[in-house]
Amino acid sequence: KQEVTQIPAALSVPEGENLVLNCSFTDSAIYNLQWFRQDPGKGLTSLLLIQSSQREQTSGRLNASLDKSSGRSTLYIAASQPGDSATYLCAVPSYGQNFVFGPGTRLSVLP
Amino acid sequence: GAGVSQSPRYKVAKRGQDVALRCDPISGHVSLFWYQQALGQGPEFLTYFQNEAQLDKSGLPSDRFFAERPEGSVSTLKIQRTQQEDSAVYLCASSSEAAMNTEAFFGQGTRLTVV
Numbered sequence: 001k002q003e004v005t006q007i008p009a010a011l012s013v014p015e016g017e018n019l020v021l022n023c024s025f026t027d028s029a030i031y032n033l034q035w036f037r038q039d040p041g042k043g044l045t046s047l048l049l050i051q052s053s054q055r056e057q058t059s060g061r062l063n064a065s066l067d068k069s070s071g072r073s074t075l076y077i078a079a080s081q082p083g084d085s086a087t088y089l090c091a092v093p094s095y096g097q098n099f100v101f102g103p104g105t106r107l108s109v110l111p
Numbered sequence: 112g113a114g115v116s117q118s119p120r121y122k123v124a125k126r127g128q129d130v131a132l133r134c135d136p137i138s139g140h141v142s143l144f145w146y147q148q149a150l151g152q153g154p155e156f157l158t159y160f161q162n163e164a165q166l167d168k169s170g171l172p173s174d175r176f177f178a179e180r181p182e183g184s185v186s187t188l189k190i191q192r193t194q195q196e197d198s199a200v201y202l203c204a205s206s207s208e209a210a211m212n213t214e215a216f217f218g219q220g221t222r223l224t225v226v
Contacts, residue, residue: 004153034215043115043202044154044217089153091215098144098167099204099215101153 002027002094006102013080014110021075021105023090028068035064035075036089038104044089048075080109113137115218117203123224124193132188132221136205143186144215145178146202154202160186161209193225 003026013019023033032051036044048057048064050073056065063076073090087106091099116135124130136143142161146154147170156170162183171178175194180186190197200220206213 036217041222043117043219044204046214046216049214091153094156098156098159098170099146099154100156101146103151103153 002030002092002100004090004092004100004102006088006090006105008105009103010106010108012108012110015080015082017080017109018076018078019080019107021077021088021107023073023075023102025071025073025092025100027092027094028071030068030092032093033064033066033073034091034099035062035073036091038087038089040086047088077107080107082109082111084109115203115205115216117201117218117221119221120219121222121224123226126195126225127192128225129189129191130193130223132190132201132223134186134188134203134218136184136186136203137207137216138184140205140207140216141209142206142213142215143180144204144206145186145188146204147172148200148202148220150199157188157201190223193223195225198223198225 007022034049035047050057050066061078087104089104091101094100145157148154158178159167160180175191177189202220204215204217206215
C-alpha cells in the first residue's frame with residue numbers, strides 16, 4: 001500500500017528566504033507526482049506535475065524534483081513571499097485510479 | 112465551466128439526516144474523484160468514476176456513502192443517516208483522461224458539519 005509522508009509538518013520563515021519542502025513515498029512504481037497548494041477553507045490548486053520520466057519541473061519561483069529510486073520529491077520555493085503562506089500537499093497515484101496524499105506542510109511566510 | 116464546481120460550499124446537517132453533495136467537473140473530463148479531508152489531514156480517497164462507470168469505491172467508509180455519475184458528467188455524493196464522524200471537507204477532482212499521468216483539478220470542496 002502506498003504511503004506518503006511530508007516533512008516538516010509546519011514551517012515558519014521570514015519573507016525572502018528560500019525553502020525546501022520534502023515528500024517521501026514508499027512505492028516507487030509511480031506514474032507521476034503532483035504538488036498542490038491549499039489555502040485555509042479552500043480546495044486544492046495544482047502547482048506542478050512531474051511525470052515519472054522527468055527529474056524536475058519549474059514554474060516561476062517553484063521547482064519540484066523527483067527521485068523515484070529513493071522515493072522522494074522536494075518542492076523548492078525561491079524568495080518566499082507572505083502570499084506563499086498555505087498548506088502544501090504532495091500526491092502520487094496509487095493502485096487503481098486514485099491519488100494518495102501526504103499530510104501536508106503548513107507554511108507561514110512572515111512579512 | 113472554467114473549473115470544477117462543488118455545491119453547496121457549506122452544509123450543516125443534524126445527526127441522522129441524509130445529505131447530497133454535488134460536483135460539476137470540467138467539461139469533457141473523463142475521470143472524476145471524490146475525496147474526504149478531515150481537519151489538519153491530507154485528502155483521503157473515496158471513489159473514482161471513469162465516465163459514468165464507478166470503477167473504484169474502495170475508499171467509501173461505510174454503506175451509508177453512495178456516489179453516482181449517471182450521465183458521465185455531474186456527480187453526486189450521498190451520505191445517509193449522517194454521523195458526527197462524517198464531518199469533513201468533501202473534495203471533488205476531475206482529469207481529462209483515464210490514464211493516471213494527467214493532471215487532476217480540484218473543486219473548492221463542501222464543508223460538512225454534522226451536529
